Amino acid sequence: MTSEAPDVGLQIRPYELELTEPFETAQGTITTRRGFLVRVDADDVLGIGEAAPLPGWTESYDACQEALENAIDVIDSGTAAALEAVEETPAARHGLSLAIADRYATKAARPLYQYLGDGSRVARVPVNATVGARSLEETVLAATTATGRGFRCLKLKVGSGALEDDLERVRRVRAAVDEDVELRVDANGGWTYDEAETALETLESSGVAILEQPLPAGALGGHKALRESDYDVDIALDEGLLEHGVDAICDAEAADVVVLKPMALGGLDVARELVTWLTELDIDLLVTTTIDGVVARTAAVHLAAAVPDVRASGLATGDLLASDLGRDPVVFEKGAAVVPQAKGLGIDDIWGEP
Numbered sequence: 001m002t003s004e005a006p007d008v009g010l011q012i013r014p015y016e017l018e019l020t021e022p023f024e025t026a027q028g029t030i031t032t033r034r035g036f037l038v039r040v041d042a043d044d045v046l047g048i049g050e051a052a053p054l055p056g057w058t059e060s061y062d063a064c065q066e067a068l069e070n071a072i073d074v075i076d077s078g079t080a081a082a083l084e085a086v087e088e089t090p091a092a093r094h095g096l097s098l099a100i101a102d103r104y105a106t107k108a109a110r111p112l113y114q115y116l117g118d119g120s121r122v123a124r125v126p127v128n129a130t131v132g133a134r135s136l137e138e139t140v141l142a143a144t145t146a147t148g149r150g151f152r153c154l155k156l157k158v159g160s161g162a163l164e165d166d167l168e169r170v171r172r173v174r175a176a177v178d179e180d181v182e183l184r185v186d187a188n189g190g191w192t193y194d195e196a197e198t199a200l201e202t203l204e205s206s207g208v209a210i211l212e213q214p215l216p217a218g219a220l221g222g223h224k225a226l227r228e229s230d231y232d233v234d235i236a237l238d239e240g241l242l243e244h245g246v247d248a249i250c251d252a253e254a255a256d257v258v259v260l261k262p263m264a265l266g267g268l269d270v271a272r273e274l275v276t277w278l279t280e281l282d283i284d285l286l287v288t289t290t291i292d293g294v295v296a297r298t299a300a301v302h303l304a305a306a307v308p309d310v311r312a313s314g315l316a317t318g319d320l321l322a323s324d325l326g327r328d329p330v331v332f333e334k335g336a337a338v339v340p341q342a343k344g345l346g347i348d349d350i351w352g353e354p
C-alpha cells in the first residue's frame with residue numbers, strides 16, 4: 001500500500017420484503033419493498049447502509065442497482081469517487097452514504113446521531129402512528145388501538161375519498177381519543193384548493209395541528225394562500241419538498257413544517273444540511289421513512305435525534321413489513337422511539353442473515 005487511505009471494500013446485496021398489506025403510492029399499489037443492503041469495510045471496521053428505491057420518490061430499482069454497481073467499480077479510487085457515482089440516484093446515495101457514516105461513527109465509538117448532530121445525548125424522539133384511509137369504524141378502531149399502544153400523535157390519511165367522509169372521520173377520531181393526543185391529516189396532494197379551504201374549518205375545530213400536503217406538489221402558491229387563511233392549522237409539505245427543493249419553498253413561504261424523507265433526499269448528510277438551513281428559517285421539521293427495512297428506519301431515527309425540537313415523526317413504520325432485514329434495535333414506548341446508544345447505527349452485523 002502506497003497511500004495512507006485505507007482500502008475500502010464495497011458490497012451490495014439485493015433484498016425483497018413483503019408488506020403486511022398492499023400500500024398505495026402515487027405510482028400505483030405496491031405489495032413488496034425491494035432494495036439493497038450496502039456494506040463498506042475498511043481497517044476491519046464495517047458500515048452498513050440500505051438503498052430502498054421507491055418510484056415516484058427516488059430512482060427505479062434498476063437505476064439504483066446500476067448506480068451502486070458503478071460505485072463498486074470506482075471504490076478503489078476512494079469513497080468520494082464512489083459517492084460521485086451515486087450522486088443522481090437518491091436511494092443508492094442514501095445506502096452508500098449511510099454505510100460510510102455508520103462506519104465512521106462505529107470507528108469513533110459514537111452513536112450515529114451524535115456524529116450527525118451537535119454531540120449531545122438524546123434519549124428518545126416523539127413519533128406518530130399513521131391511520132390509513134379506511135371506513136369510519138376502521139379509522140376509529142385504528143386510532144384508539146394506536147393510543148392504547150401509547151401513541152400521543154395520530155396522522156390520518158385523507159384525500160382519496162369524499163371530503164365530507166374524511167372530515168367525519170376526523171371528527172369521530174377527535175371524539176374518541178384524549179384531548180391531548182395530537183391529530184394530523186395527510187392528503188398526499190389529493191385535495192383541490194377549495195376542498196382544502198373548506199376542510200380547514202373542521203380541522204381547526206377538531207384541534208388538528210398539521211395539514212400535510214393538501215394540494216398537489218406543484219401548488220406552492222396555493223399552500224401559501226392556505227397558510228395565510230385565518231385557521232390555526234400548520235401546513236406541512238412532503239411531496240412538495242422533492243418537487244421544488246428548499247429554496248423555492250422558502251421563497252414562496254409555502255410551509256410551516258417540512259417533512260424530511262432521507263431516502264428521497266439522497267442520504268442523512270443531505271437531510272442534515274437541510275435541517276440546519278430550515279431551522280434557521282424557523283420552519284419546523286419532522287422525519288419519515290419510505291417504508292424501509294430496519295437499516296434505513298434506524299437511520300431515520302438517528303436523523304430525527306439530530307434535529308433540534310423535532311416534531312413527532314413517522315418512524316414507527318416497521319409494522320408495515322411482514323418480514324425484515326434483521327433485529328430492530330429501536331423500541332417504541334409512550335409515543336416515542338428510544339434512540340439506540342450503541343456505536344454507529346446500533347444494528348448488529350446482519351450481512352450473514354437471510
Ligand SMILES: [Mg+2]
Binds near residue numbers: 212239259
Ligand atoms: Mg406525507
